[in-house]
Every structure is written in C-alpha cells, then in structure tokens.
Amino acid sequence: MNIPIKIAGIGFNVPKTVITNDDLSKILDTSDEWIKTRTGIEKRHVLSGNETAVQMGIEAGKKALLKSGINPKEIDYIIAAASFGTHIYPSTACEIQAAIGADNAACFDITAACSGLIYGLGIARAFIKSGTAKNILIVATDAVSRCVDWTDRTTSVLFGDGAGAVMLTVSDDDQDDILAVELKADGKYGNFIQMATPGKNCPIVEQNEEKNTFVKMNGKEVYKYVVTKLPTYIEECVEKSGLKLSEIDYLVPHQANLRIIEALEQRLDFDADHVISNIQEYANTSAASIPIAITEAIQSGKIKTPCSAILTGFGAGMTVGTAVVRLREGIA
Ligand SMILES: CC(C)(COP(=O)(O)OP(=O)(O)OC[C@H]1O[C@@H](n2cnc3c(N)ncnc32)[C@H](O)[C@@H]1OP(=O)(O)O)[C@@H](O)C(=O)NCCC(=O)NCCS
Numbered sequence: 001m002n003i004p005i006k007i008a009g010i011g012f013n014v015p016k017t018v019i020t021n022d023d024l025s026k027i028l029d030t031s032d033e034w035i036k037t038r039t040g041i042e043k044r045h046v047l048s049g050n051e052t053a054v055q056m057g058i059e060a061g062k063k064a065l066l067k068s069g070i071n072p073k074e075i076d077y078i079i080a081a082a083s084f085g086t087h088i089y090p091s092t093a094c095e096i097q098a099a100i101g102a103d104n105a106a107c108f109d110i111t112a113a114c115s116g117l118i119y120g121l122g123i124a125r126a127f128i129k130s131g132t133a134k135n136i137l138i139v140a141t142d143a144v145s146r147c148v149d150w151t152d153r154t155t156s157v158l159f160g161d162g163a164g165a166v167m168l169t170v171s172d173d174d175q176d177d178i179l180a181v182e183l184k185a186d187g188k189y190g191n192f193i194q195m196a197t198p199g200k201n202c203p204i205v206e207q208n209e210e211k212n213t214f215v216k217m218n219g220k221e222v223y224k225y226v227v228t229k230l231p232t233y234i235e236e237c238v239e240k241s242g243l244k245l246s247e248i249d250y251l252v253p254h255q256a257n258l259r260i261i262e263a264l265e266q267r268l269d270f271d272a273d274h275v276i277s278n279i280q281e282y283a284n285t286s287a288a289s290i291p292i293a294i295t296e297a298i299q300s301g302k303i304k305t306p307c308s309a310i311l312t313g314f315g316a317g318m319t320v321g322t323a324v325v326r327l328r329e330g331i332a
Contacts, residue, residue: 008331011064078107080140114254118322159284180238193318230312249304
C-alpha cells in the first residue's frame with residue numbers, strides 16, 4: 001500500500017544580530033564588493049551571548065508544528081539535521097523534544113552537513129511509507145558562526161546561523177507531497193570541507209597539542225564538484241518523480257553561492273523568478289537554508305502555492321540530496 005505523505009507545516013528562525021560585509025571588512029582583509037561579487041552575500045544573522053542552535057531549532061519547530069495543527073504528543077520522530085548543535089549529546093533532537101513536549105517521539109540527529117534537511121526528508125519518507133511512523137518533525141539547525149575561524153577570510157564570510165523545520169504527516173487525501181527523494185554521497189571528496197571533533201589522547205599515552213576544530217574548506221573544489229555533478233543528480237530525481245522538469249514550478253537550491261544558483265538556473269532552464277534565493281540576507285545557513293528559503297518565499301508571495309518544487313542541497317561529505325515536492329496552501 002502506498003501511504004501518501006503531506007508536508008503539513010514549515011517554519012524558520014534566525015538570530016536577531018546581523019553582520020554586514022562592511023562589518024567583516026573591519027576585522028578581515030575583505031570587502032563588500034569582493035563578497036557580493038563572488039557569492040551574492042550581503043549580510044548574515046549570527047548567534048550572540050547564550051543563544052544556541054537548539055533554541056533556534058525549537059522556535060522553527062514550533063512554527064512548523066503550529067502551521068500543521070498537529071499535537072506535539074502525536075509526533076513519532078524528531079530528526080534534527082544539526083552538524084553543529086549545542087551538544088554532541090544529548091542530541092539536538094532530544095533537546096527540542098523536551099522543549100516542545102513531544103513526549104512520545106523517538107529522537108536522533110543526522111550529520112549530512114548542508115544536505116541534512118533533504119537527508120532528513122528521505123529518512124522520514126521511508127519511515128512514513130513503511131507504516132513505521134505517522135508524524136515526523138524534521139528540524140535543521142546549525143550554529144555555523146561558532147565553528148568557522150573568523151581570521152580565515154576564505155571561509156568565515158560565507159556562513160550565517162539559522163534554523164528551519166518541516167512537519168510531515170500522512171495525507172488526509174490521496175495527494176503525495178514528496179514525489180521523489182534522491183540522496184548521494186561521495187566520501188572520497190571528504191577533504192573538500194572538514195571539521196574535526198575536539199579531544200586529545202590520554203596524557204599518560206602522550207601530550208598532544210589542541211586540535212584545530214574550525215571548518216576548513218577548499219572552496220574552488222566544492223564549486224567545481226557542485227556545478228559538475230548536481231545538475232545530473234537533480235535530473236535523476238526529477239525522472240523518478242514522474243514529472244518533467246518543465247512541469248515543475250520552482251527550484252529551491254541550497255543557498256551557498258549565488259553563482260552556483262545561477263549556474264543551476266541556466267543548466268536546468270528555469271526562469272529567474274522561479275528560482276528562490278535569499279543568500280543576500282542570510283548567507284549559507286547550512287541545512288537550514290532550504291526551509292528558510294521556502295518559508296520566506298511563500299510568506300512573501302514569491303512562491304505561489306499550491307505548486308511543485310525541486311529542493312536540492314549539497315555539503316560536506318560530500319553529500320547531495322534532492323527532493324521533488326508539492327507545497328500546499330497554508331503550510332507557511
Ligand atoms: C569560496 C569562493 C567564493 C571563492 O571564490 P573564488 O572565485 O574561487 O576565489 P579564490 O578562492 O580563487 O580566491 C581568489 C582571490 O581572492 C582572495 N580571497 C579569498 N577570500 C577572500 C575574501 N573574503 N575577501 C577578499 N579576498 C579573498 C584569495 O586569497 C585569492 O587571492 P589571490 O588570487 O591573491 O590568491 C568560491 O570558490 C565558492 O563559493 N566555492 C563554493 C563554496 C561553497 O559553496 N561552500 C559551501 C558548501 S555547503
């Protein structure tokens with residue numbers, strides 16, 4: 001039996017503090033012109049004081065839940081896509097569970113970096129389709145500003161903090177909102193984007209230096225990888241969805257670089273006003289970038305629901321994830 005899935009609610013949350021490119025040029029050898037021309041980014045929201053990735057995730061999750069009308073006690077799973085949450089354990093998903101009162105949910109985190117939301121969709125879809133779960137909350141949240149080296153101009157200027165959430169349930173009509181999900185990984189390119197875990201050997205064994213645990217990225221290789229591989233991966237997913245590329249209304253790519261987004265737009269032959277981009281305001285918010293982009297675009301009227309959309313993300317691993325979805329009225 002094919003169990004149809006409904007995307008019942010989505011939401012996002014970003015911190016209030018905003019840093020512009022000009023602000024960064026006061027602490028780094030960079031400029032608004034360089035950052036805007038190479039990436040499209042104008043500003044980013046960052047955590048301050050005691051604010052955490054978990055708090056952002058809680059707020060985003062609550063919004064998605066509210067839109068869905070689902071009682072938190074009815075959530076079967078919370079999946080958090082959080083590469084840099086508040087703790088390694090308890091998981092970000094467990095911390096969100098406690099805050100929203102989802103007492104009956106099983107909770108776990110996944111590490112698929114910026115592809116995390118789409119990996120979460122793929123996992124949740126399999127749980128629902130197999131009858132294992134009915135209601136699943138996926139929350140993508142990352143405090144990237146706390147894991148970049150703010151003296152490294154090649155990486156730090158690209159990122160911002162944020163959270164996005166998607167509430168899935170079994171459809172009450174026959175419409176399936178997740179038509180296809182295609183997940184890929186290329187572990188052999190793991191060195192393109194890396195972040196080490198902290199920790200060192202027991203001092204009885206040896207005295208180690210503290211490790212560098214900041215994000216290290218080879219931007220050029222990431223760029224080449226994405227523009228070479230992603231279009232084909234997207235086309236494979238579209239083929240599985242049963243729709244033709246020309247029948248799909250919107251393209252919502254991971255917000256990593258405006259030049260990558262424009263390259264996808266051209267290669268997939270989308271009209272510019274059907275390609276969603278808000279990197280100017282938020283920079284790269286890792287796994288949260290896709291749900292932030294969808295929610296904001298629906299709320300501003302840029303995405304007109306009901307519609308179909310391609311969601312596509314890529315990130316450290318390298319990981320890539322694409323989903324072809326339907327977005328109903330009233331979900332944001
Ligand atoms: C990072 C990225 C913007 C760099 O753009 P680029 O055109 O490849 O730039 P380069 O790395 O060749 O650097 C060009 C020059 O600018 C300099 N530069 C790098 N960062 C700079 C900054 N923030 N401000 C000013 N100059 C900078 C470099 O040092 C280099 O100087 P040099 O020519 O004197 O050596 C681009 O490669 C990119 O976006 N890659 C994809 C990254 C990505 O998407 N990551 C997230 C994956 S989830």
